[in-house]
């Protein structure tokens with residue numbers, strides 16, 4: 278260990294640097310796409326979970342229990358190996374024209390994360406006094422319109438901190454997609470290691486990149502929360 | 513305009529509305545009073561179906577509330593509801609509080625909605641607060657904004673559930689004044705209140721409710737001079753006592 282020769286140049290320039298960069302880009306892509314989809318799906322599940330229509334509540338509940346109580350890695354394998362069997366042919370054909378590993382990774386990460394996001398959204402919504410919904414309904418807004426104009430704009434401020442957390446988790450969890458061959462950051466760091474035996478340098482680089490991405494997400498969302506959303510005065 | 517016939521409602525085992533029969537005509541102001549927990553809020557909330565009824569029939573503006581085909585959102589747009597706790601939207605300015613439903617529910621152009629809102633704010637004496645947020649207003653001001661918000665929908669009926677109960681005494685007058693002015697315009701109003709001064713001056717009729725039963729329904733003068741029912745006498749003694 279003491280006479281280990283550090284060779285940082287390997288990951289700061291040249292071919293292996295390019296691999297790390299390409300892995301970083303793939304990580305950003307898979308995370309960004311999954312984050313947007315997971316938020317939208319989470320929103321739908323949260324609204325279904327809270328709706329007055331019993332079947333939709335049950336469907337949401339079953340979905341939540343399944344996704345939150347099974348390991349993400351299993352879910353990734355499930356979608357990677359199993360989607361041919363359960364998805365309609367059209368969907369599979371379309372996924373085939375994309376990058377199939379990437380698509381399976383996105384599906385698994387989206388579904389897994391959406392369950393946690395749904396619960397965060399739900400508790401944010403529940404923290405808004407029920408009188409707000411009554412006031413909105415009294416004015417003739419439907420349930421969904423009340424959510425859209427009155428409840429969600431208030432709840433979003435409460436939802437944002439746990440949401441940042443889920444976004445960060447998702448970015449980190451995306452490393453599991455390497456197991457189905459998505460050439461993201463961890464996968465590429467691993468490649469560099471097996472080609473150069475410079476595992477220490479490779480994974481230090483990967484660590485720093487993950488850290489940087491987490492910081493950027495946290496700062497960006499905080500900025501949005503503070504300056505873009507009009508603050509509710511008082512309250 | 514509003515007709516309760518044999519209406520019952522239960523909260524589990526609690527019989528909150530017991531054979532309610534009440535008819536409110538167009539342009540009438542009916543005050544509902546009674547002890548706390550007697551079912552006043554429940555009664556007024558059935559009118560826009562914030563609380564569904566369990567038995568009997570309730571016809572509002574020609575629409576049968578027990579008919580599944582009744583478009584409840586459409587009916588609610590015609591009915592203003594003023595809450596004890598105001599329930600303004602805290603994330604929106606006063607102006608937006610007032611214009612939101614006219615724009616999104618009634619599809620009124622933004623400019624027109626804002627003009628209406630401004631003239632309503634003039635009417636309740638709060639134009640200078642149009643860009644303020646609810647948390648920056650006093651209770652009395654918030655309640656006047658809440659009334660303006662309901663009126664912006666050009667409702668056919670206005671419902672008030674203890675609109676002054678959450679207010680400091682010095683602010684009650686300003687809200688009652690707005691309501692009295694509104695009554696003069698011929699608005700159909702149902703008002704739950706303990707403000708007996710308002711009731712005697714403005715109401716056409718008073719309904720006294722106790723334990724979910726409307727025990728007495730009379731003209732204000734008759735109700736105050738000789739309440740028929742013992743419970744009503746007790747109630748009046750309490751709310752009219754100088755300590756109150």
Ligand SMILES: Nc1ncnc2c1ncn2[C@@H]1O[C@H](COP(=O)(O)OP(=O)(O)O)[C@@H](O)[C@H]1O
Pocket residue numbers: 523526528546547548549550551552553554555
């Ligand atoms: N959502 C509810 N669930 C169960 N009980 C309720 C509910 N709302 C009101 N009640 C009960 O019904 C009775 C009448 O309530 P309410 O109509 O609010 O009375 P009031 O407005 O006259 O004070 C009270 O005993 C109250 O506790």
Ligand SMILES: [Mg+2]
Pocket residue numbers: 552553554674
């Ligand atoms: Mg009440």
